[in-house]
Amino acid sequence: MGAITVDAVSKVFTSRTEKQVMALREISLEVKEGEFVVLLGPSGCGKTTLLRIMGQLEAATVGTVTIKSSKGGGDSTIGFVFQEPTLMPWRTSEDNVGLPLELTGVHKKDRLRRVGEMLELVQLAHARRKTPAQLSGGMRQRVSIARALVHDPDVLLMDEPFGALDAQTRDMMNIELQRIWMQNPKTVVFVTHSVAEAVFLGDRIVMLGINPGHVHSITEVNLPRPRTMEMAESQEFRELVAELREQIGDVQRSDYIPISV
Ligand SMILES: Nc1ncnc2c1ncn2[C@@H]1O[C@H](COP(=O)(O)OP(=O)(O)OP(=O)(O)O)[C@@H](O)[C@H]1O
Numbered sequence: 480m481g482a483i484t485v486d487a488v489s490k491v492f493t494s495r496t497e498k499q500v501m502a503l504r505e506i507s508l509e510v511k512e513g514e515f516v517v518l519l520g521p522s523g524c525g526k527t528t529l530l531r532i533m534g535q536l537e538a539a540t541v542g543t544v545t546i547k548s549s550k551g552g553g554d555s556t557i558g559f560v561f562q563e564p565t566l567m568p569w570r571t572s573e574d575n576v577g578l579p580l581e582l583t584g585v586h587k588k589d590r591l592r593r594v595g596e597m598l599e600l601v602q603l604a605h606a607r608r609k610t611p612a613q614l615s616g617g618m619r620q621r622v623s624i625a626r627a628l629v630h631d632p633d634v635l636l637m638d639e640p641f642g643a644l645d646a647q648t649r650d651m652m653n654i655e656l657q658r659i660w661m662q663n664p665k666t667v668v669f670v671t672h673s674v675a676e677a678v679f680l681g682d683r684i685v686m687l688g689i690n691p692g693h694v695h696s697i698t699e700v701n702l703p704r705p706r707t708m709e710m711a712e713s714q715e716f717r718e719l720v721a722e723l724r725e726q727i728g729d730v731q732r733s734d735y736i737p738i739s740v
Pocket residue numbers: 492493494500501502520521522523524525526527528529672737
């Protein structure tokens with residue numbers, strides 16, 4: 480597992496019109512080993528940008544991100560899950576999950592064993608020979624999660640992974656993800672628009688403010704695990720959701736004018 484340190488990260492984008500937009504300003508954040516951190520905040524506050532910088536898919540304009548691996552030595556490894564499953568349509572679940580291992584030259588026998596374990600973990604062993612078109616949206620996302628975990632990454636970065644699913648499937652996937660995470664502990668950073676999803680999943684919720692993106696607040700969720708759908712009906716859960724919704728409202732009411740620099 481890995482610990483993530485975000486140190487004074489700012490990001491300025493230069494658009495096609497050559498106008499510069501500051502998306503993030505001086506974000507500092509520590510994600511502890513094995514922690515499940517959720518990034519929450521109104522549209523445009525920079526959640527995806529911050530996640531992409533953490534995953535080295537995007538460079539920070541200023542500041543640094545360090546991922547310290549508890550395995551020691553070598554580069555830290557990262558698993559990604561995006562809103563769209565990005566599976567190869569002609570490949571079976573087994574072949575999609577095994578792709579990262581294939582690309583790094585893992586021997587077929589070891590690869591199949593590991594892929595089998597991952598498909599068991601996401602409870603899709605029965606669908607190993609199916610292609611994405613033969614799976615439901617929730618099943619496709621479970622294949623993506625298995626693929627993201629197959630190389631045993633130090634951290635798992637998830638950008639609205641259940642945003643395209645219907646409400647019922649999304650609830651089920653939240654329960655599933657919690658089970659997978661408890662069975663196979665990882666450091667997770669998870670982006671969402673849904674306050675209830677954030678409270679259900681997170682150890683801590685980092686609320687980003689806008690104009691430009693910055694850390695507005697950090698909330699610890701002290702509900703015991705495993706969290707259940709019944710728990711989501713409790714007063715404590717509802718109060719936390721209400722408090723965070725109010726915070727989002729406050730953030731949104733602050734004038735949003737992207738800062739040009
Ligand atoms: N490649 C880019 N070029 C220019 N501006 C960008 C680029 N990517 C993001 N931005 C701008 O940076 C800001 C933050 O965008 P980002 O997508 O990170 O926010 P977000 O909180 O994830 O939004 P949403 O919740 O709507 O997905 C926005 O003002 C966006 O327009």
